[in-house]
Amino acid sequence: MLNSGVSSGLAPATATMALGRLRSASADQVRAFWRSVERYPSGTNLGSGLHAGATHAIILSGWACEMCILPDGRRQIFSIFLPGDRVEVRRNADLSARSFVALTRLELVNSEHRAIIDPSGPARGAKAKTGLRRCADERLFVHMTRLGQLNAQERVLSLLLELYTRLDAVNLVKDDTFRLPLSQETLADTLGLSIVHLNRTIRQLRAAGTIALKARMVTLPMRTRLSILAPHIRDATASGGREPREGGRRGRPI
Amino acid sequence: MLNSGVSSGLAPATATMALGRLRSASADQVRAFWRSVERYPSGTNLGSGLHAGATHAIILSGWACEMCILPDGRRQIFSIFLPGDRVEVRRNADLSARSFVALTRLELVNSEHRAIIDPSGPARGAKAKTGLRRCADERLFVHMTRLGQLNAQERVLSLLLELYTRLDAVNLVKDDTFRLPLSQETLADTLGLSIVHLNRTIRQLRAAGTIALKARMVTLPMRTRLSILAPHIRDATASGGREPREGGRRGRPI
DNA sequence: CGAGACTTTGACCGTAGTCAATTTATGTGG
DNA sequence: CCACATAAATTGACTACGGTCAAAGTCTCG
Numbered sequence: 034m035l036n037s038g039v040s041s042g043l044a045p046a047t048a049t050m051a052l053g054r055l056r057s058a059s060a061d062q063v064r065a066f067w068r069s070v071e072r073y074p075s076g077t078n079l080g081s082g083l084h085a086g087a088t089h090a091i092i093l094s095g096w097a098c099e100m101c102i103l104p105d106g107r108r109q110i111f112s113i114f115l116p117g118d119r120v121e122v123r124r125n126a127d128l129s130a131r132s133f134v135a136l137t138r139l140e141l142v143n144s145e146h147r148a149i150i151d152p153s154g155p156a157r158g159a160k161a162k163t164g165l166r167r168c169a170d171e172r173l174f175v176h177m178t179r180l181g182q183l184n185a186q187e188r189v190l191s192l193l194l195e196l197y198t199r200l201d202a203v204n205l206v207k208d209d210t211f212r213l214p215l216s217q218e219t220l221a222d223t224l225g226l227s228i229v230h231l232n233r234t235i236r237q238l239r240a241a242g243t244i245a246l247k248a249r250m251v252t253l254p255m256r257t258r259l260s261i262l263a264p265h266i267r268d269a270t271a272s273g274g275r276e277p278r279e280g281g282r283r284g285r286p287i
Numbered sequence: 288m289l290n291s292g293v294s295s296g297l298a299p300a301t302a303t304m305a306l307g308r309l310r311s312a313s314a315d316q317v318r319a320f321w322r323s324v325e326r327y328p329s330g331t332n333l334g335s336g337l338h339a340g341a342t343h344a345i346i347l348s349g350w351a352c353e354m355c356i357l358p359d360g361r362r363q364i365f366s367i368f369l370p371g372d373r374v375e376v377r378r379n380a381d382l383s384a385r386s387f388v389a390l391t392r393l394e395l396v397n398s399e400h401r402a403i404i405d406p407s408g409p410a411r412g413a414k415a416k417t418g419l420r421r422c423a424d425e426r427l428f429v430h431m432t433r434l435g436q437l438n439a440q441e442r443v444l445s446l447l448l449e450l451y452t453r454l455d456a457v458n459l460v461k462d463d464t465f466r467l468p469l470s471q472e473t474l475a476d477t478l479g480l481s482i483v484h485l486n487r488t489i490r491q492l493r494a495a496g497t498i499a500l501k502a503r504m505v506t507l508p509m510r511t512r513l514s515i516l517a518p519h520i521r522d523a524t525a526s527g528g529r530e531p532r533e534g535g536r537r538g539r540p541i
Numbered sequence: 542c543g544a545g546a547c548t549t550t551g552a553c554c555g556t557a558g559t560c561a562a563t564t565t566a567t568g569t570g571g
Numbered sequence: 572c573c574a575c576a577t578a579a580a581t582t583g584a585c586t587a588c589g590g591t592c593a594a595a596g597t598c599t600c601g
Contacts, residue, residue, distance in 0.1 A: 101432055109432040131428060173427060174385060178355055178363045180434035181479030185557070216579065225435030230557050232581060248566090439589070470547065484589050486549060502598090 069143040077135040079122045088143075092118050095139035096214055100222070101130045110223040112172060113196070113215075117203040119144055119165055137214045180225045185234040188224045193244065194261045197253050210245075210252040323397040331389040333376045342397075346372050349393035350468055354476070355384045364477040366426060367450070367469075371457040373398055373419055391468045434479045439488040442478045447498065448515045451507050464499075464506040 070093060073079065079097070097114040111131070114120050120141075122133050172195070179188050193213075200211045215223075221231040238244045243260075245252035324347060327333065333351070351368040365385070368374050374395075376387050426449070433442050447467075454465045469477075475485040492498045497514075499506035 101428065103432070103436060107436045109435045111428055111431055173431070174355065174365055177365055177427070177431050177434060178357070180431060181363045182357065182361045217581095218579080227558050228579095229559080229581085233557090236581080471549095472547080481590050482547095483549085483591075487589090490549080 066142060069145070071141045073135050073139045073141070075135055075137050075139075077139065079133045079135065088122050090120055090122060090141040091144050092116050092120060093140040093142050096136040097134060097139055098136050098219075098223075099131060099133050101132070108222040109225070110219065112169070112176065113223065115196070115199050115203065116205065118169075118199075136219060185224075185226055185230060186238060188226065189220075189231070189234055189238060190243070190257070190261045192220075192224060193251060193253055194258060197251075197258065208252075209254055209258075210250055213246070213249050213251045215249075320396060323399070325395045327389050327393045327395070329389055329391050329393075331393065333387045333389065342376050344374055344376060344395040345398050346370050346374060347394040347396050350390040351388060351393055352390050352473075352477075353385060353387050355386070362476040363479070364473065366423070366430065367477065369450070369453050369457065370459065372423075372453075390473060439478075439480055439484060440492060442480065443474075443485070443488055443492060444497070444511070444515045446474075446478060447505055447507055448512060451505075451512065462506075463508055463512075464504055467500070467503050467505045469503075 071090075075095075092114055094116050096116075097120065098110045099112050099114075100108060100110040102108045113136070120133065175191075175195070179191050183191060196213065197206060197211060200206050205211055217231055217235075218228050221228045224231065226234070235244075235246055239246060243257050244254075325344075329349075346368055348370050350370075351374065352364045353366050353368075354362060354364040356362045367390070374387065429445075429449070433445050437445060450467065451460060451465060454460050459465055471485055471489075472482050475482045478485065480488070489498075489500055493500060497511050498508075
């Protein structure tokens with residue numbers, strides 16, 4: 034009756050993330066917490082994100098994204114949201130270009146209950162909020178660098194490492210492995226690559242033993258993680274990274 | 288002795304932007320305004336941008352950018368700041384990856400004097416601020432779409448149209464023409480293209496009569512501006528834009 | 542004029558996109 | 572549980588967009 038394993042695969046860990054800490058809350062708090070949970074099927078458009086007057090929520094389970102579809106059908110995914118992430122969604126969204134979409138079945142809780150999920154979080158109120166916001170902003174810049182400067186292999190590894198790190202923080206990584214519940218089309222639209230080329234890039238990384246990716250489970254061995262230092266690739270051996278331009282950039286890089 | 292034409296080319300218009308409105312201020316206000324002006328040479332690193340505890344300033348003349356240099360020398364420029372833009376700069380910046388750099392000689396005024404530059408602006412204080420911030424955020428997403436989805440011609444046109452629009456708002460466009468005080472290397476690092484390919488792309492656009500770009504002056508004729516609807520290209524004739532995928536995206540694009 | 546930065550061009554190559562077909566899951570109803 | 576329908580992943584063949592290397596041409600400014 035509680036969280037019935039909505040995000041399959043490592044879902045129990047998700048529930049554990051929340052439930053493991055609920056013990057420190059009162060019964061009333063727990064009831065209010067579960068009453069505030071909202072569920073949405075995969076593909077639900079939850080409106081435009083990151084606006085004033087928005088609803089604040091925390092993802093309890095499932096993945097979501099913020100994206101934009103161009104009139105000719107091309108799609109860019111700006112950011113991916115994971116369990117534990119705070120999102121700001123506005124219902125009744127205007128027809129803004131950006132929208133916030135569930136990539137899997139999604140469980141959201143009102144962020145008033147953040148204290149129950151993570152007691153150490155909202156201690157400083159506004160401060161904690163800007164800290165989170167800044168962290169999300171930082172990811173946007175990293176992603177921009179990915180799209181503008183990294184090649185296909187670098188983009189894939191960089192994104193997987195980010196997801197690894199973020200999922201590890203909410204205990205969704207086991208044995209260097211996490212579940213990636215995204216189609217290759219979604220990944221391609223995130224990374225600015227075609228589906229076919231993404232598929233081939235993954236094949237190369239797999240063949241080189243850099244990653245394992247099968248049935249939507251990803252394994253990043255320690256040596257791979259060490260070789261990727263976001264937002265770039267340092268280890269030329271493992272990933273096709275580049276040597277620093279000798280002498281740095283020419284002259285004054287303005 | 289006043290603004291001595293720091294940004295050459297259309298600089299007088301910049302001065303006019305500020306001075307034309309100074310008449311409505313008291314002599315004391317005007318003196319305080321000019322005392323707060325700070326000047327920096329091109330290339331100055333003004334620290335990391337967009338952080339708390341930052342210095343708020345308005346660009347009176349000159350261009351700046353926020354950027355990041357990867358250890359191997361690759362550079363990504365995230366956003367470009369124009370006269371009239373509000374920027375948040377933090378001196379004594381930590382060694383953060385992102386930095387805020389002057390792309391030309393730069394004149395900044397303390398944003399307390401915003402009222403003098405644009406009396407209609409700060410009427411609602413915090414509200415106006417978040418409005419500006421949101422507008423800047425929106426540009427980041429547009430730029431991300433540029434990098435991830437648009438081809439070289441589309442990227443160039445999309446960026447030039449954005450600059451046209453923003454410069455027009457501060458009266459820096461005359462006869463469909465504005466000054467673009469950036470090297471092609473800077474543009475290339477902004478658009479995620481190589482210098483050589485950017486140069487060839489510009490040549491193609493010039494040959495097609497889509498744009499004029501010479502001696503760092505850009506002309507976007509009305510027909511070109513109409514054909515570009517950010518963040519994408521609609522007119523296949525003029526720009527190599529694409530037809531919408533018939534039937535839209537296959538199935539459920541998740 | 543000379544030095545250095547910037548722009549432009551040629552030749553060539555490699556990465557990534559497109560089109561099309563096949564294979565492999567994932568479901569769904571009988 | 573199987574036949575069928577669909578979505579997703581994979582592969583081949585080919586194209587083209589964009590990067591690299593190198594050199595020549597321009598522009599600025601002291």
